[in-house]
Every structure is written in structure tokens, then in C-alpha cells.
Amino acid sequence: MKIFFKLGWFFKKERKRYLVGVTFLALTSIVNLVPPRILGLMADQLELGHISWQEYGMLILAIILAALLLYGFRYFWRRQIWGGSAELELQLRAKLFAHFMEMDRTFYQRHRTGDLMAHATNDISAVQEVAGEGVLTLVDSLIMSVSTMVAMIVFVDWRLTVVALIPLPFLAWGAWKLGDQLHDAFDQSQAAFSRLNNKTQESVSGIKVLKTFGQGKEDTAAFQQMTAETININKRVFKWDSLFDPLGTLLIGLTYTITIIYGGLLVSNQVLSIGQLVSFIAYIGNMVWPMFAIGYLFNILERGSASYDRVEKLLDEQPAITDQHANPQLDAAAINGDLSFHIKSFAYPDEPQIPVLHGVDFTLKTGQTLGLVGKVGAGKTTIIQLLLREFDQYEGQITLNGHDIREIPLNVLLRAISYVPQDNYLFSTSIQKNIAFSKVNSAEDAVVAAAKKSDLHNDILQMPGGYNTLVGENGVSLSGGQKQRMSIARALLKQSQLLILDDALSAVDARTEQAILQSLRQERAGKTTMIATHRLTSVMKADLILVLKDGQIVERGTHEQLLAQQGWYADMWQRQELEEKVGE
Ligand SMILES: Nc1ncnc2c1ncn2[C@@H]1O[C@H](COP(=O)(O)OP(=O)(O)OP(=O)(O)O)[C@@H](O)[C@H]1O
Numbered sequence: 001m002k003i004f005f006k007l008g009w010f011f012k013k014e015r016k017r018y019l020v021g022v023t024f025l026a027l028t029s030i031v032n033l034v035p036p037r038i039l040g041l042m043a044d045q046l047e048l049g050h051i052s053w054q055e056y057g058m059l060i061l062a063i064i065l066a067a068l069l070l071y072g073f074r075y076f077w078r079r080q081i082w083g084g085s086a087e088l089e090l091q092l093r094a095k096l097f098a099h100f101m102e103m104d105r106t107f108y109q110r111h112r113t114g115d116l117m118a119h120a121t122n123d124i125s126a127v128q129e130v131a132g133e134g135v136l137t138l139v140d141s142l143i144m145s146v147s148t149m150v151a152m153i154v155f156v157d158w159r160l161t162v163v164a165l166i167p168l169p170f171l172a173w174g175a176w177k178l179g180d181q182l183h184d185a186f187d188q189s190q191a192a193f194s195r196l197n198n199k200t201q202e203s204v205s206g207i208k209v210l211k212t213f214g215q216g217k218e219d220t221a222a223f224q225q226m227t228a229e230t231i232n233i234n235k236r237v238f239k240w241d242s243l244f245d246p247l248g249t250l251l252i253g254l255t256y257t258i259t260i261i262y263g264g265l266l267v268s269n270q271v272l273s274i275g276q277l278v279s280f281i282a283y284i285g286n287m288v289w290p291m292f293a294i295g296y297l298f299n300i301l302e303r304g305s306a307s308y309d310r311v312e313k314l315l316d317e318q319p320a321i322t323d324q325h326a327n328p329q330l331d332a333a334a335i336n337g338d339l340s341f342h343i344k345s346f347a348y349p350d351e352p353q354i355p356v357l358h359g360v361d362f363t364l365k366t367g368q369t370l371g372l373v374g375k376v377g378a379g380k381t382t383i384i385q386l387l388l389r390e391f392d393q394y395e396g397q398i399t400l401n402g403h404d405i406r407e408i409p410l411n412v413l414l415r416a417i418s419y420v421p422q423d424n425y426l427f428s429t430s431i432q433k434n435i436a437f438s439k440v441n442s443a444e445d446a447v448v449a450a451a452k453k454s455d456l457h458n459d460i461l462q463m464p465g466g467y468n469t470l471v472g473e474n475g476v477s478l479s480g481g482q483k484q485r486m487s488i489a490r491a492l493l494k495q496s497q498l499l500i501l502d503d504a505l506s507a508v509d510a511r512t513e514q515a516i517l518q519s520l521r522q523e524r525a526g527k528t529t530m531i532a533t534h535r536l537t538s539v540m541k542a543d544l545i546l547v548l549k550d551g552q553i554v555e556r557g558t559h560e561q562l563l564a565q566q567g568w569y570a571d572m573w574q575r576q577e578l579e580e581k582v583g584e
Contacts, residue, residue, distance in 0.1 A: 129303045160263050364544065371531050
């Protein structure tokens with residue numbers, strides 16, 4: 001029952017809807033008492049043998065009228081209560097999705113995609129059932145059982161009612177015991193479902209890798225094992241359910257037996273008429289559903305409660321990156337490309353004892369280009385991530401136009417930056433929409449211009465539907481180089497103060513790279529650009545090049561200055577030049 005309190009905020013908000021729904025539900029239960037009473041009256045009249053056709057017709061008419069009323073009442077409560085549960089589903093889903101959007105990347109490192117999907121689907125459905133089926137079952141069974149009991153006492157006999165309903169408390173006891181076990185079992189079952197979801201998601205996403213490594217059989221076996229484990233956990237739920245259902249049947253049977261023995265005795269002693277006994281037996285029929293409903297209700301409520309706890313736990317997680325220190329006065333006009341970066345030390349939150357950056361200091365003026373080079377794992381992407389505010393807990397300060405980036409509202413900061421990451425993501429939609437994603441409602445001309453600047457236009461024209469070709473999961477596959485250039489087109493369309501390319505040209509050939517860099521230089525004149533790369537030709541024209549090693553700047557200068565220093569850069573330059581020549 002706790003779940004009704006947990007969902008108090010929702011029922012309060014939707015109280016009008018639920019009041020109307022519950023009223024019609026109560027009317028339904030009360031009208032349900034009429035047919036058994038009429039049956040009893042008919043039986044009495046038949047026994048006495050003096051029922052007229054007219055009386056008979058009136059009674060049948062009353063039953064038809066009751067049936068029609070029941071139809072109308074059921075329609076109204078269904079509309080209200082099912083509508084309420086759909087509303088809860090909508091609100092919870094919207095809340096969860098907004099939360100997902102707000103969370104930073106550490107949240108996505110803690111929770112896997114399949115797990116989050118399980119929360120957004122299975123758990124929310126279980127909670128939604130509480131507001132629909134749960135409310136219905138609780139109210140209906142309560143009103144129906146109480147009103148039936150009153151009808152049994154008023155229209156038939158209080159002694160028969162007390163004796164016949166003796167088995168009921170045992171059922172309540174069974175349901176209470178069941179509830180205890182179910183909460184725990186459902187919690188484990190939902191967690192197992194999350195794990196299974198994760199496994200499915202990972203296997204489907206990684207299907208190409210699985211197949212190329214010939215791991216299909218092994219993965220299928222691992223999946224089967226996980227499914228078996230999930231089913232075993234679910235069996236605990238079935239076990240408790242299976243123990244309860246036969247108990248209900250047994251106790252109902254007992255009620256009928258008691259009624260026939262004791263009710264028969266009362267009829268033969270002329271305390272009751274045959275008609276009253278017929279009504280009573282029909283009333284027991286009305287009690288069957290509420291009796292079973294207890295177990296069913298506990299099932300819905302415990303399941304909903306376990307799922308709601310899981311959803312709440314997720315919603316309670318706070319993003320580490322917030323606008324807590326933001327100055328709302330700072331808007332896009334306050335930001336330019338003057339960047340200063342002073343990081344004394346930074347470590348990733350999951351490995352706080354290992355500093356990844358130390359003593360990284362540099363400044364860039366609007367319009368300048370920065371090159372970040374260095375070995376794999378040197379810290380290039382980490383520098384970019386700090387600028388994008390993916391992590392905040394560093395010692396030092398990063399400023400844009402003199403404002404600490406933590407004081408710039410996050411949406412203003414991110415709008416001022418175009419970022420081309422190492423791994424590209426394509427949405428399942430057209431090429432046009434994939435490019436225009438960075439600036440929705442862009443004119444077609446602007447999209448084409450961005451594609452031309454990133455040397456993608458001719459490739460697109462050769463695709464079956466041109467700019468309308470579908471890409472992503474449901475569409476054609478693009479080559480690695482095409483994906484990278486699409487990502488660059490996206491970033492260029494945004495025309496922001498700062499453009500960051502993180503190893504964004506690694507999959508294109510040297511000639512294409514130079515063509516793109518050339519158009520970038522024209523496009524980005526007067527704006528700041530950062531290029532992290534392994535290919536030194538990408539940064540040779542940069543105003544400042546930083547060579548990173550183990551999170552520290554080991555060399556800095558222009559291309560010519562670095563060549564003159566005869567260090568890692570000069571060495572790498574020679575090697576890459578040689579490789580190029582050998583390649584040719
Ligand atoms: N999320 C993370 N949590 C913990 N450590 C991380 C995380 N991301 C990166 N690292 C570590 O930080 C160091 C710097 O990584 P980073 O990705 O910045 O290097 P990089 O120079 O961009 O490398 P690459 O050229 O391969 O892209 C590496 O040792 C890496 O293992």
C-alpha cells in the first residue's frame with residue numbers, strides 16, 4: 001500500500017479524475033448487487049407459484065436496466081482510471097527523459113544503456129499499472145466486498161454471513177505474507193531484466209565485431225545462460241503467486257460448502273426462504289473476485305513499488321555539472337574566442353589518485369588555431385573534455401573572454417563551441433537532417449555549403465537519394481571518412497566561436513585532409529579553432545602547437561619553432577614525411 005503514498009503527488013494532481021472514476025466504480029459495485037437480489041425474489045415467487053407474467057417481465061426488465069447501467073458506469077470509470085494511468089506513464093517518462101538529458105557523462109559511465117532502457121520501459125509500466133489496475137482492483141474489491149457483505153446481512157441473514165465468511169481472514173493473512181516475499185522477488189526480477197536488456201543491447205550493437213571475431217556461438221551461449229538466470233529469478237515470483245492462487249480457490253470452495261450446509265439448515269428450519277439462499281449463493285459469486293483481487297492487488301502494488309523505488313533512485317542522482325555558479329547575465333554576446341587554460345592538476349573521478357593532466361597552461365586569441373599533438377593517451381581529449389565542461393573538479397581555471405567557464409551558463413557555453421569528436425554518431429534519418437542537427441531549420445543551401453566545405457558534397461550526390469538518403473541504423477552505411485566529414489559539416493554549419501576537431505580527419509586521405517583544412521582556414525578566419533591530431537600536417541599552420549606527454553606540455557611553439565627544437569615533434573615530423581613518401 002506504501003506505493004499509493006509514494007504516488008501521492010500524482011493522485012493529488014489528478015484528484016478530480018480519480019474522484020469521478022472511483023464514484024462510477026462504486027456505483028458499478030452497488031448496481032452489481034441488484035441482479036442477485038432479483039434472482040432471489042424470482043425464486044421465492046416461483047416457489048410460491050403465484051408469479052404473474054407481468055411481474056416476471058418487470059423483474060427481467062429490472063435486470064436488463066441494471067445491465068445497461070453497469071455498461072454506462074463501467075465505460076465512465078474505465079475512461080477516467082485508465083486515462084489516469086496513461087497520464088502517469090506520460091509524466092514519468094517525460095521526467096526520466098529530461099533527467100537523462102541533464103545528467104553528465106559520469107552518470108552514463110555508472111549506468112549502462114540497457115539498464116536505463118529497462119527503467120524507462122519495464123519499470124515505468126509497472127508503476128503505471130498501480131495508477132490503473134491497482135486503483136481499480138483496490139477500490140472495486142473493497143466496495144464490492146463491503147457492499148456485498150451488507151447486502152448479505154440486510155437481504156439474507158447476519159448469522160449465515162458471519163459463518164460463511166470465516167475463511168476470509170485466512171486469505172488476508174496469505175496475501176500479507178505474499179506481499180512481503182513479492183517486493184523482494186520483484187526487485188531482483190527487475191534488476192535481472194535490466195542485466196538482460198544490457199546484454200541484448202550490447203550484443204546487437206556489437207554484432208559486427210562479434211561476427212568478425214567468430215564469437216557468435218559463445219555470445220549466444222552467454223545470452224542463454226543469462227536468460228536462464230533471469231527466468232530462475234522470475235520463478236521466485238511465480239512460486240509465491242502459485243502458492244497463493246490455490247489458497248484462494250480452496251477458501252472459496254470452503255465458503256460455498258459452509259453456505260450450502262448451514263444455509264440449507266436455516267432454510268429447513270424456515271429461518272430463510274429458498275430465494276434468500278439463492279441470493280446468498282449469487283452474492284458469494286460477487287465475493288470471488290475481491291478474494292482473488294487481494295493477491296492480484298499485492299502483486300501489482302509490490303511490483304509497482306519495487307519499480308518506483310528503482311526509478312526514484314535514478315531520478316535522485318544529481319548531475320555533477322550544473323549551472324550552480326553560473327552568471328545568468330552572460331549570454332552569447334559575452335563570449336568570444338579568447339581562451340586561457342590554466343590547469344594545475346586534473347584526475348578522472350573514477351581514478352582520483354591518478355592525475356591525467358598537470359601544469360597545462362596556454363592562451364589563445366580569437367582567430368588563432370591551436371594544435372594538440374602527442375602520443376596515444378597523452379591527454380589531448382582530456383583537455384577538450386574540460387573545455388566542454390564534461391568534468392569540473394580540476395585544480396585551476398579555464399576562461400573564455402576572461403569568464404571562468406563555470407560561470408558561463410552551460411547552454412551558452414556549449415552553443416559557443418562546435419565539437420567534432422573522435423567517434424561519430426549518426427541518427428537514423430536523412431543526411432540532410434544529420435548535418436542540420438547542429439542547427440535545426442537551416443536552409444538547404446547552408447547544409448549544402450557545409451557539405452562542400454567538408455568535401456562531402458560529391459559523395460552525397462552519388463548516394464541513391466542524395467541529401468535525402470537515410471543513414472544510421474536504418475539506412476545506408478557510410479565509410480569512416482564519410483562519417484568524419486559529415487561530423488565536420490555538422491560542426492561548420494553551427495558557425496560557433498570555437499571549433500574543436502578531435503582526431504577528426506584520421507580516416508580521410510592526405511589530399512582530402514588538406515582540402516578540408518584549406519576551406520577550414522577560410523571559414524574560420526577570425527574565429528578560434530583547436531585541432532587534436534596524430535597527423536602533424538593537420539596542425540603545421542597552427543598559431544600554437546602543444547606537444548603533450550603523460551598529461552604535461554613537453555614542447556610548444558609554431559611548426560617552424562618546433563622543428564628547430566629537434567625534439568619529439570621534429571622527430572615525428574620526419575617519420576611521417578618519410579612514411580608519406582614511401583606510401584606514394
Ligand atoms: N573517463 C576516463 N576515466 C579514467 N581515465 C581516463 C578516462 N578517459 C581517459 N582516461 C585516461 O586519461 C589519459 C589521457 O587520455 P586522453 O583520451 O585524453 O588521451 P589522448 O591524448 O586524447 O589519446 P588519443 O590520441 O588516443 O585520443 C589516458 O591515460 C586515459 O587512459
